[in-house]
């Protein structure tokens with residue numbers, strides 16, 4: 266396909282990645298965001314997301330004249346062939362997806378879109394949204410297409426340019442083919458489906474991943490009671506080709522900006538159709554249980570009362586390789602401990618410069634988190650935690666106890682340094 270004129274609205278994880286990658290694919294892209302300071306930083310070449318390759322790709326697009334940033338998305342929309350909505354759809358009060366940003370932008374651009382333009386919903390939006398947006402646009406000459414995004418944070422560019430699949434959902438076949446054509450040089454099959462099915466694929470995928478992890482975390486709890494080793498169990502499961510081999514690591518529950526809000530929104534949609542989805546409901550409940558289990562282990566390690574105890578936290582982000590703290594299981598565990606009176610000091614490679622994160626005093630070094638602590642809890646799977654010099658940590662901690670919620674360290678190595686170690690779904694034999 267020839268180069269297309271594209272406007273991307275929203276410059277977060279999805280919008281910036283979409284803009285940078287579509288420019289890399291040869292398109293002419295304008296990225297807009299209401300956050301004027303973010304736009305100024307982007308114009309100066311500053312990217313505040315920890316995404317490998319994103320800064321380079323943005324710089325490449327700008328240098329080639331194929332990429333620019335604006336605070337006012339309206340003006341460029343008048344000349345756009347495609348408008349990608351990459352806006353936030355956070356959790357509303359009852360678990361529903363809050364579509365206010367999407368609705369407001371669609372209202373703003375309604376009269377500005379040129380004939381033949383395609384509005385592409387890349388945000389995660391509930392079933393029926395593309396059709397509803399088409400009705401609210403009330404433009405026979407403008408199509409709405411659902412094109413959900415499946416990238417993971419920390420690998421956004423790689424996932425966008427080398428996706429497992431591209432899903433394009435539309436009730437207008439021609440519009441769907443035009444959107445699929447934008448990705449012509451990407452080596453992945455574009456699945457063309459109706460808009461409603463495309464919207465469900467996105468929620469169905471995240472719901473499935475969340476359920477898979479809750480199951481693994483349930484197994485980890487069983488392993489703790491039976492003496493089995495969850496790592497050996499999941500390794501054995503992986504050898505059955507019907508069990509997809511990734512996404513099987515036990516941990517302190519799943520989190521992030523997507524899985525929690527999307528599972529809540531899926532349940533909300535199901536309920537509005539009179540569908541219960543008991544399995545997904547149980548997976549969400551299990552997730553709260555597994556977060557609480559980590560906090561309970563810490564309290565046990567402090568002799569049943571954590572009030573006034575100093576607890577060191579290793580990791581605050583929802584997973585490694587991102588600076589994102591949204592719905593982080595580490596922070597959920599921290600909150601549970603703070604409610605019981607613990608004093609928290611935390612270290613995270615992506616948050617070292619912050620003064621405080623939700624009641625946790627942030628420190629610039631893992632040893633400072635451990636200093637004089639009664640217990641240390643490893644909550645995020647940053648590789649650097651596996652490499653720590655545990656002798657040095659033992660030298661500064663008050664009580665050498667490590668709760669490893671991610672099974673990130675070698676239990677024998679920490680035991681050699683004098684630590685009592687409590688893993689997840691495994692014990693030291």
Ligand SMILES: NC(=O)c1ccc[n+]([C@@H]2O[C@H](COP(=O)([O-])OP(=O)(O)OC[C@H]3O[C@@H](n4cnc5c(N)ncnc54)[C@H](O)[C@@H]3O)[C@@H](O)[C@H]2O)c1
Pocket residue numbers: 274275276277278279280297298299300303338351352353354366369370387388389390414415416417418522523
């Ligand atoms: N983060 C992910 O890994 C990921 C992956 C796939 C899909 N998604 C979905 O993509 C959507 C965006 O997620 P995100 O993580 O990129 O969000 P984000 O919070 O990182 O970014 C959203 C951006 O939109 C801007 N914005 C808000 N209102 C605006 C408006 N009216 N006009 C212009 N800009 C506006 C914000 O300033 C922000 O920069 C959500 O629906 C999310 O569920 C996210």
Ligand SMILES: O=c1ccn([C@@H]2O[C@H](COP(=O)(O)OP(=O)(O)O[C@H]3O[C@H](CO)[C@@H](O)[C@H](O)[C@H]3O)[C@@H](O)[C@H]2O)c(=O)[nH]1
Pocket residue numbers: 389414415416417418419471474478511512513514515516517518519520521522523524527583584585594
């Ligand atoms: O084996 C695993 C894998 C993940 N996690 C946890 O699960 C959560 C989610 O991880 P991940 O899926 O890698 O994070 P996201 O970047 O939020 O990506 C998810 O959410 C995005 C937004 O919808 C989707 O696009 C992605 O496909 C989907 O993987 C995190 O707390 C991880 O620590 C585990 O505990 N064990």
